[in-house]
Amino acid sequence: MEISIRNVRKTFAAFPALAGVDLDIASGELIALLGPSGSGKTTLLRALAGLEPIDAGQIKFGANDATHLSVQERRVGFVFQHYALFKHMTVEDNIGFGLSVRKGPDKPDKAAIRQRAQELLELVQLSGLGKRYPAQLSGGQKQRVALARALAIEPRVLLLDEPFGALDAKVRKDLRRWLRELHDKTGVTTVFVTHDQEEALELADRVVVMNRGRIEQVGTTAEVYEQPATPFVFDFLGSVNRFRGEVQGGKLKINGLSLNTDSPLSGAVEIYVRPHDLRIVEDSSPGLDARVLSVQRTGPFVRAGAKLAHDGTRVDIELSHLDPLTAALVPGAQLRLLPAIYGLFPPEGGAPLKTLPDVVANAVPEQRGDRARA
Numbered sequence: 001m002e003i004s005i006r007n008v009r010k011t012f013a014a015f016p017a018l019a020g021v022d023l024d025i026a027s028g029e030l031i032a033l034l035g036p037s038g039s040g041k042t043t044l045l046r047a048l049a050g051l052e053p054i055d056a057g058q059i060k061f062g063a064n065d066a067t068h069l070s071v072q073e074r075r076v077g078f079v080f081q082h083y084a085l086f087k088h089m090t091v092e093d094n095i096g097f098g099l100s101v102r103k104g105p106d107k108p109d110k111a112a113i114r115q116r117a118q119e120l121l122e123l124v125q126l127s128g129l130g131k132r133y134p135a136q137l138s139g140g141q142k143q144r145v146a147l148a149r150a151l152a153i154e155p156r157v158l159l160l161d162e163p164f165g166a167l168d169a170k171v172r173k174d175l176r177r178w179l180r181e182l183h184d185k186t187g188v189t190t191v192f193v194t195h196d197q198e199e200a201l202e203l204a205d206r207v208v209v210m211n212r213g214r215i216e217q218v219g220t221t222a223e224v225y226e227q228p229a230t231p232f233v234f235d236f237l238g239s240v241n242r243f244r245g246e247v248q249g250g251k252l253k254i255n256g257l258s259l260n261t262d263s264p265l266s267g268a269v270e271i272y273v274r275p276h277d278l279r280i281v282e283d284s285s286p287g288l289d290a291r292v293l294s295v296q297r298t299g300p301f302v303r304a305g306a307k308l309a310h311d312g313t314r315v316d317i318e319l320s321h322l323d324p325l326t327a328a329l330v331p332g333a334q335l336r337l338l339p340a341i342y343g344l345f346p347p348e349g350g351a352p353l354k355t356l357p358d359v360v361a362n363a364v365p366e367q368r369g370d371r372a373r374a
């Protein structure tokens with residue numbers, strides 16, 4: 001079932017939780033709503049479910065206007081972080097609940113409900129646990145039962161609000177993979193809320209990055225990570241170094257370093273570079289001089305804090321622990337750094353970009369000959 005969201009607004013006591021949201025979700029897509037706390041993710045999910053009436057705008061399920069339909073009429077399945085199962089019911093009865101309360105000719109008989117619950121237990125890989133009570137399950141198993149319960153009504157849309165948020169990191173990771181496989185089997189259009197960028201990037205077909213009730217960018221994992229549309233998206237999807245430079249006649253100048261660029265910007269710019277995209281180059285190559293301040297080994301990475309010689313800006317560098325260049329990361333060492341992949345944005349407070357920023361892959365420093373011509 002495809003979903004179309006048009007100019008949806010919701011204000012709580014003068015606070016705009018949704019400040020005009022437009023989004024199209026294709027049938028069978030797995031979409032992640034990603035953003036910091038308070039950015040409006042849950043409000044948007046609740047609006048889709050029919051749990052939160054909206055002030056303005058339209059929500060369509062397929063060709064039908066669903067804006068004013070009730071939760072039941074929308075036929076959505078949802079799972080929340082603390083979506084408690086019914087404690088006094090067995091797992092099997094919990095899963096069958098949505099079908100057992102149906103009224104009229106749509107209500108399946110008891111045997112059919114039991115049969116459906118068994119199928120779903122198999123799907124969520126909990127066969128054999130149907131007679132248990134929720135208290136006899138682990139956190140991860142409870143959330144899988146909650147998913148089976150949401151799927152029992154054959155929802156047109158599945159809405160998940162941080163369903164694994166309360167679980168520990170390892171279980172979370174396993175369930176994430178499992179959810180992706182489950183989605184591929186069922187093909188139900190799914191909207192998933194998370195504030196965990198890794199979770200969103202690993203799980204979703206497309207990621208919707210939200211900030212202050214608005215959508216900053218919608219794109220595939222590769223698009224939002226490699227072509228972040230705004231400084232906010234760049235910053236939110238991983239760590240970032242920021243420093244100043246200037247664009248003049250197709251050249252990006254950072255102190256003495258000159259890089260070729262086709263950025264539409266001119267004048268002062270902010271350069272955004274991820275720590276692993278700051279390459280350590282030989283002393284004879286063009287680059288920015290820096291001094292290492294501190295070095296830290298974190299799992300498979302070596303991270304160093306350094307200071308740019310020309311203006312004292314602090315930057316972080318990240319290398320794989322297998323990289324022979326880690327030998328150069330010693331406190332006090334002098335390094336030459338080249339921003340290999342970077343984004344250019346107007347300086348803070350400047351006019352926002354109208355087009356996608358120029359995220360440069362494999363920046364080429366201006367060679368001597370170029371400089372002579374310039």
Ligand SMILES: Nc1ncnc2c1ncn2[C@@H]1O[C@H](COP(=O)(O)OP(=O)(O)OP(=O)(O)O)[C@@H](O)[C@H]1O
Binds near residue numbers: 012015037039040041
């Ligand atoms: N019922 C409500 N009454 C008043 N304000 C609300 C209500 N629900 C949400 N808000 C406010 O609307 C804003 C958006 O909230 P929402 O829960 O959608 O954010 P979120 O992105 O899901 O955050 P989190 O990751 O913390 O759950 C917040 O500032 C929140 O305080």
